[in-house]
Amino acid sequence: MKRRLSAFQEDIPPYSGPKATKDSYADLKQLSAIPGHIYTRPELQILPGQRRFSKVPWLVPMLELLQPTSIGHLKEWGLSTVFVLAKNYNKMVHVWESVMAMMELWHPQTNTFVFPGFEATILLEELEIMLGLPCYQRGEEPTISYTVEQINSWSILAYITTRKTDLYSMTSGMHIHLFPIAQWITSQCKRKTTNYAAIAKAAAICICGIILFPEYDGTISFGNLSIIDSISEGMKIGQVVLGFLYAGLTSAVLGGPFYGSVITLELWMGMHIQFRSAGDLTTECKMMLNHLLAYVGGRLHMSTRVWCKTAQVKGIQAWREYLRKLTVAEFDMRPRFMHGQIIHLPQRTGLVLRLLGNEGLVSYNLDRCYLQCGAARTMVPILSHFPPIQERKRGDA
Numbered sequence: 001m002k003r004r005l006s007a008f009q010e011d012i013p014p015y016s017g018p019k020a021t022k023d024s025y026a027d028l029k030q031l032s033a034i035p036g037h038i039y040t041r042p043e044l045q046i047l048p049g050q051r052r053f054s055k056v057p058w059l060v061p062m063l064e065l066l067q068p069t070s071i072g073h074l075k076e077w078g079l080s081t082v083f084v085l086a087k088n089y090n091k092m093v094h095v096w097e098s099v100m101a102m103m104e105l106w107h108p109q110t111n112t113f114v115f116p117g118f119e120a121t122i123l124l125e126e127l128e129i130m131l132g133l134p135c136y137q138r139g140e141e142p143t144i145s146y147t148v149e150q151i152n153s154w155s156i157l158a159y160i161t162t163r164k165t166d167l168y169s170m171t172s173g174m175h176i177h178l179f180p181i182a183q184w185i186t187s188q189c190k191r192k193t194t195n196y197a198a199i200a201k202a203a204a205i206c207i208c209g210i211i212l213f214p215e216y217d218g219t220i221s222f223g224n225l226s227i228i229d230s231i232s233e234g235m236k237i238g239q240v241v242l243g244f245l246y247a248g249l250t251s252a253v254l255g256g257p258f259y260g261s262v263i264t265l266e267l268w269m270g271m272h273i274q275f276r277s278a279g280d281l282t283t284e285c286k287m288m289l290n291h292l293l294a295y296v297g298g299r300l301h302m303s304t305r306v307w308c309k310t311a312q313v314k315g316i317q318a319w320r321e322y323l324r325k326l327t328v329a330e331f332d333m334r335p336r337f338m339h340g341q342i343i344h345l346p347q348r349t350g351l352v353l354r355l356l357g358n359e360g361l362v363s364y365n366l367d368r369c370y371l372q373c374g375a376a377r378t379m380v381p382i383l384s385h386f387p388p389i390q391e392r393k394r395g396d397a
Contacts, residue, residue, distance in 0.1 A: 031107065031114060038253050039104050042320075053262060055090045056210055056218065062182040063087050065189035066203060073200035077231045079207065081132030084295055085263060086207035092263075093290040098310070099262060101319035102269060108250040110365045115326050120333075120372045121365070122245065122268045124353075125343055128238040130267045130300065131212075135236070156229045160184065160202045175219040178209050197232075204228055212241050212261050243353035243362040266292050271300060271335040273326070278307035287311060301336040333372050343373045 031039040038044050063086060074083050085092075105113045112119040128135045157167055157176070161184055169180040185202050188195065208228045209220040220228070227240050241261060248260030270293045278285075288294050288304040297303050309330075313322050343366070353362045366373055 031105070034108065034254075036254050037108075038255065041255075044255065053094065053214065057090075058179055058182045059089055059206065059210060060087060062186050062206065063203070065186055066199065067189065067196060069196040070200040070203060073197055073232070074204060074207075077200075077204065078132065078134040079204060079231065081130075081296055081299070082207050082211050085131075085211050085292070088295045089210060091290055092292050092295070094262065094266065097316040097319045098269065098274070098313070098323075099265060100316060101323050102265070103249060103252055103258070104320065105323060106249045106253045108253060110368055111246050111250070111363055112365060112368050115331065116324065118328050118331070118371050119368050120272070120331065121369050122242060122264065123343060123366055123369075123372070124238055124242055124364070125341055126268060126271075126338065127242050127264055129337055129341070130271070130296065131238070131241070131261075131264060132296070132299065133236070133238045133241070135238070156201075156225055160198050172219070174222050175215070176205070176209075176222070176225050178206050178218045178220065182206050201229065201232055204231060211263055212237075213244060213259075214261070215259060239353050242364075246353065246362045246364075263292055267296065267300075271302075271337065272332050273323075273330075274308060274310045275302065275306045276309045276332075278305060281305045283307070285311075299337070328371060334374060 031037050063083070071083070074080065102113065105115065107114050107119075110119065112121040125135075127133070157170055160181070161167065166180065166184055170177055170184075181202050185199055185206070188199050193199075205220070205225065205228050208231075209215075209218075209224070213220050213224040213227075215221065215224075224244075227237055231237060241264065245260035245264055248258050249265075252258035270291060275285075275288070275293065282305065284304050285306050285308050287308045288297075288302075288306060293300065293302050294304055310322065313319055353364045
């Protein structure tokens, strides 16, 4: 999928401090003024029934066969949390009503959620911690933009297998099928072959395709295959995952398909909105047992012994009413896992997130979310993230 910078962004003025952002907030609240925005079409169903988020029967059996050496490669590449989420994927329960109600507050111009008295967004730092992805070396953003040039997918798949029958079954048009790759992994593990790195690369394609870059019918695009393959070469993909999710949210609110990591979105919602530590820690919240947060709870300082402050909110209408009246006090601006973390704020609007391999750019306007970022904890890079910048291709030193 190719996504370009929206024409909306030409109208965004340069960032000039919290006061200016606050002054312009009133205009942004008018989501109904955006042509085609789902805010004005409450009958539109954008998520339930979409096959890209359904259970995947082959995923867990395949992962349970992986040898420790192959799992070690996945951990070395920073995919430990993604691996855990994939192993528990079929147990997870999505609250689609809350996800849809949240999407209706997404502003395609600023890439922020517009609440009654403030704006918030999914921060790159939050995403990297929630998904356990390797963090960027801060300070390079102003001068270096990592991109993945479109490469021959056959060369990636040929590292896994050279059998033509395997290769043809794994590809179709401009997409890669995950199920045949999982079948190849299963056969290799059952035969106890020792090509552990190849098996790990194939497993990375499957788990990232399901968790980070979900598409219809268990496939991923050629571009996303390039991104996933680059993980083993040390490239950081948090920026890509977040950009992909941003673009998917914008697509959905304008009536198009939703793509992107719904798991990331629900983890973010859970940490900021849905859960609060209970006074009595012996009380277990049953709603947490199959919530996504339960599977990454340790690293996010979350347990099943919490009080769900939205337990009374049932159905899409109730979620709409709740979120459209959400106050600053009810939104946890700095969840515990972000305490002590530095959030890097760009000097100007639009620290660009590149959709690597998809030739797309997505604006990153966290400067508008000054309450969420916390000005005292924010570091502003000396240089802007705007051109001229050096493009560094995949594989470059």
